[in-house]
Amino acid sequence: MSNWWSLKWNEMKKNKHSYVLLAPYMILFAVFTVLPVIMSMILSFTYFNMLEFPKFIGWHNYSRLFLEDDIFLIAIKNTILFAVITGPVSYIACFVFAWIINELTPKLRAFMTLVFYAPSISGNVFFIWLMIFSGDRYGIANGFLLKLGILMEPIQWLKEEKYILAIIILVQLWLSLGTGFLAFIAGLQTVDRSLYEAGAVDGIRNRWQELWYITLPSMRPQLMFGAVIQITTSLAVADVSIALAGFPSVNYAAETIVTHLIDYGTTRFEMGYASSIATILFIIMLGTNLIVQKLLRKVGE
Amino acid sequence: MSMPFSFKLRSKLRSKRVNRSFWGSFGLFTVLAFFGAFMILPLVYAINNAFKPLDEIFLFPPTLFVRNPTFNNFIDLMNLLGESWVPFSRYIFNTLFITLTGVIGHVIFASAAAFPLAKHRFPGKKALFQVVVLSLMFTPAVTAIPNYMVMSWLGLIDSYWAVIVPAFSYSLGLYLMKQFMEQMPDALLEAAKIDGASEYRIFWTIVMPNVKPAWLTLVILQFQILWGTDGNGFIYSEQLKSLHFAANQIIYGGIARAGAAAAVALILMSVPITLFVFSQSKIIETMASSGMKE
Structure with a gap:
């Protein structure tokens, strides 16, 4: 055993340059990512208000979350609803649009890539949807429907529970063609062209067969990367909800796990309780990602 | 070669x-x-x-x-800004300082760490990279509360550095850079090693110039985050606040500000979009290697 350690130690000494190069990044990564995750898990078992020293209270925060906090249950329901819709839809949209764009000539391809990617890098421009769905008749949606005579009076889109979720999903989808989309565009361009020609000789007769038998299997690494990005963002809906539906939203109709976390962490200063919300979010995000990774490994096998 | x-x-x-x-x-x-x-x-x-x-x-x-x-909206915006208690140029400076420092630091730190992860063999390499990949699977919201405590221990609350320093270790950047560096031919590095160059020299004079497309990708991804930062709740002093924060006050300022809000939104969004237009081909080149291998 001591032999194994001294062997490793020698190997580490020989590679000290590698560690020196890694050190600055890894130290910051440990301090600002790894340490906070561990702290959050520990704090989730305490009562902590930022003033007194944290007091250990066992599983109390968790039992309170699931048994006493009705709004948390709304938050979970909404988060899952958002994720189940925007996750797969945005993932498929990223791929389908990248796939069609890939058939275009290079100039047109660059232009269409910009068109689809632009919303996701425009920062807080999603507030424009506030004007599109504004509750008076000057909003585009109301104005249009009133003009056509479909509506008799303007709808308070962002104040009525039945519309809020749908609008947030729409805006979230509008914003969702980001890094994953670019990875697909790039991945499609690197699929070896000779595979398609060989496929044609082997009896592949149309683009759908080509997509299924050649393109998708050769893109598995990008598909896995894109999945991570889309899943993680689809579970983290908060900014759009707060900007469009307000905080808190009408009857908590647009509450998500993240907005619930913000509520307890920055408004009520119940840090232990907020940490248990964060820990549950962490488990949901990591768990979903790992399961989907497992499933995607099977694509084209 | x-x-x-x-x-x-x-x-x-x-x-x-x-x-x-x-x-x-x-x-x-x-x-x-x-x-x-x-x-x-x-x-x-x-x-x-x-x-x-x-x-x-x-x-x-x-x-x-x-x-x-x-152009009335832009003139309105100028007037509005002229009246603000903190000169508007200060908000612009704040955001530019945060963005530039954060982006440059991130590119250097992430590239330095990506090089050994991509090209060296040493104990712990696989585990370190696995942790970075796992961190792609959750968002900063998860760590917001303990992060505040860490910042306060480090005495970084209410300073630019509370936003800048964590940005250095943004994990998507390291991930993409490492995947891209893996495609570099080893022969390039071997030749330099035979000439007696140290690992640091190889990194700086051979690796870095060869991964320019990946830099640009890290730049735009990080730029977009920092350009849109509102201080992440760490910055309280009005004179340290970001452009995005000031712009939001106009945007959510109600009907009377609708024109100025549209103007400021246009200015804010045009910067990252322009940057993307000029770097698109390099970014796509980097993303081609983004795939997750089993």
Whole structure:
């Protein structure tokens, strides 16, 4: 055993340059990512208000979350609803649009890539949807429907529970063609062209067969990367909800796990309780990602 | 070896393809055009609003395109900014300082760490990279509370560095850089090693110049985050607050500010979009290597 350690130690000494190069990044990564995750898990078992020293209270925060906090249950329901819709839809949209764009000539391809990617890098421009769905008749949606005579009076889109979720999903989808989309565009361009020609000789007769038998299997690494990005963002809906539906939203109709976390962490200063919300979010995000990774490994096998 | 490895990638880009029916293409391009319109129209509307006189912003029926374009909104914005308690140039400086420092630091730190992860063999390499990949699977919201405590221990609350320093260790950047560096031919590094260059020298004079496309990708991804930062709740002093924070006060300032809000939104969004237009081809080149291997 001591032999194994001294062997490793020698190997580490020989590679000290590698560690020196890694050190600055890894130290910051440990301090600002790894340490906070561990702290959050520990704090989730305490009562902590930022003033007194944290007091250990066992599983109390968790039992309170699931048994006493009705709004948390709304938050979970909404988060899952958002994720189940925007996750797969945005993932498929990223791929389908990248796939069609890939058939275009290079100039047109660059232009269409910009068109689809632009919303996701425009920062807080999603507030424009506030004007599109504004509750008076000057909003585009109301104005249009009133003009056509479909509506008799303007709808308070962002104040009525039945519309809020749908609008947030729409805006979230509008914003969702980001890094994953670019990875697909790039991945499609690197699929070896000779595979398609060989496929044609082997009896592949149309683009759908080509997509299924050649393109998708050769893109598995990008598909896995894109999945991570889309899943993680689809579970983290908060900014759009707060900007469009307000905080808190009408009857908590647009509450998500993240907005619930913000509520307890920055408004009520119940840090232990907020940490248990964060820990549950962490488990949901990591768990979903790992399961989907497992499933995607099977694509084209 | 004289040919940079990125050329190999470009030579794979195709234009003509087998197995394409006309009606299939027609149908797919129609779908693309329809959704393209959905993506771009809100932005077109935002741009047009910036040039609409106020009576056109509040017109019934509402219009998408401006009829009598004017720069009044920008003049309003200037007046509004002139009245603010903290000079507006200060907000611009704050955001520029945070963005530039954060982006440069991130590119250097992430590249330095990506190089050994991609090209060296040492104990712990796999585990370290696995942890970074796992961190792609959750968002900063998860760590917001303990992060505040860490910042306060480090005495970084209410300073630019509370936003800048964590940005250095943004994990998507390291991930993409490492995947891209893996494609570099080893022969390039071996040759330098035989010439007696140290690992640090190899990193700085051979690796870095060869991964320019990946830099640009890290730059735009990080730029977009920092450009839009509102201080993450760490910055309280008005004179340290970001441009985005100041802009939001105008944007959510109500009906009287609708014109100025449209103007400031246009200015804010044009910067990352312009940056992307000029770096698109390099970014796509980097993303080609983004895949997760088993």
